[in-house]
Amino acid sequence: MIVGALYLASFLTGITGLVGVVLAHIWEGEARGTWAESHYTYLIRTFWFSFLASIAAVVLMFVIIGFFLFPLIAIWFGVRSVLSLVKASKQEPMPDPKTLLF
Template identity: 55%
Template sequence: MNDTGTNGGPAPAGGGFDFNHSTIISLCYLASFITGISGLVGIVLAYVWRKDAAASWEASHYAYHIRTFWIGFIGSIIGGVLMIVLVGFLILLAVAVLVVVRSVLALLAAQKHEPMPNPDSWTI
């Protein structure tokens, strides 16, 4: 049985859920839709942990998570301001979907220890 991940990192023990740093940040972002504050915890962790990235796949995840936060933050501000003309509701919905999709994609890739294909993208 092979006990290493796709890029040489350790695979989750027994095929279980691996709580690596990228997974924790993704879960913080997803939980922010319920708590409202855990996204701030996620961005702080991403900035702190990116200096200690042990593998190349982790470095791409930190860049991806940081970009995801700023997309969500800026998009929410724009959507909030444009709620005056009712377009903001659609923008807020689109931003929420984008943040959820990016967080889930990062979560899935982190479980496989794979790098994010395009961490500097503003889209998926």
């Protein structure tokens, strides 16, 4: 739950998402074989795919498309973070942690 909360806090601070992904990478090994492992996988993938999509959006800003991608990336990042928090509060694993959808 801490990593998901840090991701959501990054909308206000900008840096807590980086702290969250570092913690997720550290704690993922400790969670092997538990319901929490799927959350770490899900949240790590959420961070890195949104990071790569943001880089692509910056490049695409030269053709205006990038400006429209940033809100979509933020929504995707936020929804995935909230979904992980909801499941974690019930101590349920993420159904498909390797999906790029929700």
